Amino acid sequence: MVKLSILPRSALAPYLKKGRYGSPEGSAGLLISELKEFGLANVTAFKDQGEALQRAIKIQFDVDLPQGPQVVTKAGISFVGIAPGQWWAFAEEYECDRFFTRLEACVGMFGTIVNQSDARAIVELSGPKVRSVLSKGVSVDLDERNFRMGDAATTMAAQLWITIWQTDEEPTYRLSVFRAFGSSLLDWLTTSSAEFGYEII
Numbered sequence: 001m002v003k004l005s006i007l008p009r010s011a012l013a014p015y016l017k018k019g020r021y022g023s024p025e026g027s028a029g030l031l032i033s034e035l036k037e038f039g040l041a042n043v044t045a046f047k048d049q050g051e052a053l054q055r056a057i058k059i060q061f062d063v064d065l066p067q068g069p070q071v072v073t074k075a076g077i078s079f080v081g082i083a084p085g086q087w088w089a090f091a092e093e094y095e096c097d098r099f100f101t102r103l104e105a106c107v108g109m110f111g112t113i114v115n116q117s118d119a120r121a122i123v124e125l126s127g128p129k130v131r132s133v134l135s136k137g138v139s140v141d142l143d144e145r146n147f148r149m150g151d152a153a154t155t156m157a158a159q160l161w162i163t164i165w166q167t168d169e170e171p172t173y174r175l176s177v178f179r180a181f182g183s184s185l186l187d188w189l190t191t192s193s194a195e196f197g198y199e200i201i
Contacts, residue, residue, distance in 0.1 A: 010036040011121035011179040015186050018201060022194035029129030029196025032189060035122040039091035039099040042114040043107060050085055053110035060106035069152045071165040080165050082154045088163060121182035126172040129196040134173065136192040138164065158188035
């Protein structure tokens with residue numbers, strides 16, 4: 001009997017091959033990497049339970065939930081405001097094991113948790129031309145005067161719904177998209193960055 005084995009792989013594994021592409025001149029304008037191991041949940045407050053949920057999150061994670069399109073991060077856990085009363089709760093790889101247990105313990109009767117870890121693809125983007133690349137398709141103004149570290153937006157990029165947030169002043173951005181549209185997101189990113197050169201790391 002033939003034995004079949006199913007091995008897990010990241011959302012973008014078939015499409016990301018490490019290397020330098022596009023224009024070979026100078027340093028790569030865009031650096032692209034995939035976040036492969038993470039925890040991601042949609043957290044939604046029940047009606048009239050927003051304040052109670054905020055208090056519970058504060059006790060468990062020692063952060064104040066953002067009250068708008070922003071991101072707060074502490075000890076590998078981030079909360080990204082995506083809509084009134086809704087957040088992405090994100091855990092880096094080293095925090096994944098306890099992440100959902102901690103979320104369930106504090107959200108309790110105040111809201112819902114929907115595990116989105118396998119439903120979304122997340123890429124991290126940086127490099128000297130990252131703003132120029134993103135400006136070709138992202139429907140928000142990413143100029144440093146308007147969009148800074150800690151800011152976030154749920155918007156359109158090349159006809160795809162994405163959530164984008166800025167993690168540092170370099171700047172570095174993270175983009176989340178439905179897993180099924182991950183290859184379309186990469187097609188747009190690589191086409192938009194070809195003139196500057198891009199590197200997949």
